[in-house]
Amino acid sequence: MGILGAIVDNSSRIGKEESVAMQIAVEDFLNTSNQRLDLRIRNSQGDPLQAAIAARSLINTDQVQAILGPQTWEEVSLVAEIGSKSHIPIMSLADATPVWATELCTFLVQASPNKLKQMEAIAAIVQRWEWHQVTIIYEDKDFSAPAMLSHLSDALQEVGAEISHYLAIQPFASSSLSEELQRLKRSQFRVFVVHLSLPVAVELFEKAKIMNMMEKDYVWIIMDPFASLVHSFNASTISSMQGIVGVKSYLPENESRFQDFRYKFHQRFSSEHPEEVNHEPSIFAAQAYDVAWTVALAMSKKKQGRQQIKSNILQSDFDGLSGKINFTGQTIAPAHTFQIINVIGERYVELHFWSDGRGFSETIGESDTFKSSMNALGQVFWPGGFGYAERMESTNNCQSTENWCSNHSNIQTICSSGTTLQELPFHLPYNFLPFDGTFDALVEQIHLKNFDAAVGSISILANRYQHAEFTAPYTESGLVMIVPVRSRTRQKAWLFIKPFTNAMWVLIGATSIYNGFVIWLIERNHCPELNGSISNQVGTLIWLAFSTLFSLNGNKLNSNLSRITMVVWLFMALVITQTYTAKLTSLLTLPRLEPTVVDVFALQNSNATVGCAGASYTSKYLEEVLHFRHNNIKNFSRSDEYAPALRRREVAALFLDLPLAKVFLAQNCKSFTMTGPTYNVGGFGFAFPRGSQLLPSVTQAMLKASEDGTLQDLEKKMLASQKCMYMDPEEDEHLSPSFSPSYFWVLFIFTGGTSSMALAIYIFRAYNSMSMSEHNVIWKLMMAVMKHRGNQRGRFSRKVSDIALTTPTISPNATEY
Incomplete structure (x- = not known):
């Protein structure tokens, strides 16, 4: 018969479960192998010295061949030293045993799986909701805390997050705990990861509820050992933990072997510990059962020397209640699968599973579909209700976030509008506080991490990058x-010519003279005032070109051709006159x-x-x-x-x-x-400490606000509120340009064509009405022009004069059409 020793803390829930589970394991081993083991259990009451005394008693008095436990490293460190000197295998159930300890104490075996992969599951949750900063709360004297914090920090960095604040809790210091929570509440911390023992964690959440920190805008994530013991809490404790999300060790509860163990555990535990309100076994009970079974198998083999027992233990390879049991060196294989739970009502609900390298899944199995996120796997109940954590975020001393916007109303509007914050995938609490100093001094304070961020009209400069990092510019740079x-109209004497371009004025003059000439030619035989000397007729033609429309009534025109010409001319002149009047009016009234x-x-x-x-x-x-x-x-x-x-x-x-x-x-x-x-x-940007995890998210949010036009709309509203809108000089240059002929080319073609057609008809009819002698005169005139084209001008002029003297006057009746 072999003798097996165990050291547990019967004052704790874990110790109670371990004690009962070990007894069941010894009984099951007897029933299976028909080999009897004598289990001697000692209570350390969580005191390392009591654990050391118990170890000496078990070795020297009870002559045990192996010792199971204890559960804390402080106890294990003393017991391992005693066991190694006596060559007694010590099966540590502590959360984390350092590598050097197993190398130094050759008979120390780490029998509790390393749960550091749990940190990656927590990081995956943080990544799912796109949080970027978390606060870690742990016990000040917890030996496993350094390793846990290091792995959690690395895991968070992998997903673009960081631990923004560390809070070390002194166990059983109630007043200190209240002060620390109050400080957290004032500092606007919002996402908390809790790594505490059962009694300290219960006290934490009870006080947090009293301080209204278990409500909307708060996130609490718990881990082992606390998460695996949620089932043991009474209704009062559970009521203070509503909305908590936990990551606990995976326990294959649906297997038949575990169901059998659960039944036995429930009976024995309720009998031995009636003070406990819940009699369900946790992962710690299953691990204690597996450790006892492992040692029992090792001791049942032949050649049961102490060195051989240790060797047999390390060669173990079987499926236990808690999972696969095998060892690498003197350490059991680490845990790779964890369960995500959510406290709702009187108990908790199982949300998902997380496995190393595979992500989240709804169930555990070879054929299960694993996903990288929790998006499609159900809704989480957070403190305050479903969905309230979708836009949550913690900040690093957020009440000190600086804003130097007051001197410039445009920047203050952009800062206070919250445009960028609305684009963030999480909620970012903030307070604006003024900074009395230069921008260079403000950026230097960012470097010293006295502030989380600086917002305002901060110019992005190369020399400032040695102190801080900047977002992309949020305005035009x-x-x-x-x-x-x-x-521009200070030369007012010439303002009257501005409505039309020079080409337009030339075209108007040419068209008017041409139209006046056509009417003069057609009407000159009917109006005595259109005849006379050449100088008189030239003056009359020019006067007629610009005043016929106003002084020569249509009733005085004798020819239908001249009447048609004048009507078209009148229409064109009306349009041009009205356009000129309107344009000149705008020039006189607009600055x-x-x-x-x-x-x-x-x-x-x-x-x-x-x-x-x-x-x-x-x-x-x-x-x-x-x-x-x-x-x-x-x-x-x-x-x-x-x-x-x-x-x-x-x-x-x-x-x-x-x-x-x-x-x-x-x-x-x-x-x-x-x-x-x-x-x-460089433009204006927001400044953050170098390496800040908030910087990428804020920059992305600012770019979104710029790309969807939000910043532009905000700028327009801001400038419109000044009630004196800015006008670009280049835009003003083109608001009212001078009119060119291109605006009226149809009118000019219409009136010119009409006049030309009337002139052609008049000449054709006049030619047809001439006598033969008049035709001969015209013919001789044309021939003279062609014959003497190269002669001197004097000779040509005399020839023309001679011909003209013999040219009879055309009868007035010949032009009456």
């Missing part, structure tokens, strides 16, 4: 020049402004003084890049100083960042304008 404006300075070279050549905002980089840019003299650059610390300085000619021009320039011009569009090129600079 560039440095522009603003100058006073003056009237026409132009910049007083057109480019930087004019300022440099005139040795003018220029102004800029107080930002140091602007002054440096003007001096080093645009080559203004240092003495010719004036810095302004306040935006209300810009306009008076320009009006009093203290500065000839003002250089501002484009967003600030737009706001200034929206308030002063009647007096100043933007001119010259836009000089490329």
Whole structure:
């Protein structure tokens, strides 16, 4: 008969379950193999010294061949030293045993699976809801905490998140716990990962509920050992944990062997521990059963020397209640599968399973479909109800998030509107606090991590990247020049010709003269005032060209041809006259402004003084890049100083960042304008500490707001509120251009064609009515022109005169049509 020792903490739920499970394992082994084992259990009460005393008693007095437990590393470290000296295998049930411990203590065996993969399951949950910062709450004296924190930090970084705050809890320090929770509440922390023992965790959640931290906008994630013991809580404790999500070790409860164990455990546990409200076994009971069974098998083999028992233990390979039992070195295989639970009502519900390398699934099995996220696997009940955590996020001292927007109303509007925050896939609580200092000093504070972020009109500059990182610019970037404006219509004497282009005026004159000539030619034999000397007739023709429509009534016209010509001419003149009147009216009523300075070279050549905002980089840019003299650059610390300085000619021009320039011009569009090129600079962005996990999400949110037009709409509304909209000089140049012939070419073709047709008909009919002698005169005239084309002008003129003297007068009756 072999003797097996065990050290448990019977004052804890885990110790009670382990004790009962070990007894059942020994009894089952007897029933299966017909080999009797004597189990000697000692109670350490969670005290490492008591555990060491119990180990010496078991070895020296009871002559045990192996010891199961204890459950904490503080106890295991003392027991392992005693066991190694006596060559007694110690089966550690602690959460994590360091590698060096098994190397130093050759008879120490890590029998509790390493659960560090649990950290990756937690990171997968954080990734699913796109949180980026979490707060970890752990016990100050927990030996397993360093390894757990390291693995959790690495797992979170893999999914783009980080541990923003560490809170170490002193066990059983009630006042300290309340103070720490109050500090967390004030600091706006929202996503918490809890790694605490059962009594400390219960106290934490009871106080959190009293402080209203178990409500909407809070997220709580628990892990082992606490998560695997949720089933043992009473109704009062469960009521303080509503909405908690847990990651617990997977326990194959549906297998027949486990069902048999559960039945036996329920009977024995309820009998030995009636004070417990729930008698269901947890993963710790199953692991204790498997460890006892493993040692029993090792001790049942021949040659049961202490060294041989250890060797037999490490060669174990079978399926236990908690999973596969095999060892690598002196350590049992780690756990790879975990269960996701959600506390709702009086118990918890099983949401999903998570397996290393495979992700989430609804069930466990070889044929199961695993998914990388929890999107399609059900709805989670968070504190406050379903769906409330969809836009949750913790922040690193969020109450200190800085905003220096007050000096510039446009930036303040963008900051306070929450446009970027609305595009984030999570909720980001924040508070705006003013910073009394320069932007360079503010960015340096970001470097010191005194603030989480800085928002406002912060220029993105190369030298600032040594202190912080920046989002993409949220406004148009560039440095522009603003100058006073003056009237473009100051030459008012010539304003009357502005409605039409020069070509239009020439065409109107030519058309009028041509139409006047046609009417004069047709009507000259009927109107005595159209005859007379050549100079008189030329003057009459010109007068007729521009005044016929107003002074010569249509009733006085004798020819239908001239009447048709005049009607078409009248229609064209009416349209042109009305257009001219309307255009001239607009020129007299609308302001026409132009910049007083057109480019930087004019300022440099005139040795003018220029102004800029107080930002140091602007002054440096003007001096080093645009080559203004240092003495010719004036810095302004306040935006209300810009306009008076320009009006009093203290500065000839003002250089501002484009967003600030737009706001200034929206308030002063009647007096100043933007001119010259836009000089490329970094633009405005938000600053974050280097390596901040929030930076990628905020940048992405800003780009979304820009791409869908939200930022542009916000800018338009902001500028419209100034009630003096900015007008680009180039746009003003084309608002009311002078009219060219291209606007009226149809009218000109119509009236010209009509006049030409009337003239052609008149000439044709006049020619037909001439006598033979008159035809001969015309023929001789044409021949003379052709014959003497190259002769001197005097001779040609005499020939023409001779012919003309013999030309009879055409009868007036010949032209009456």
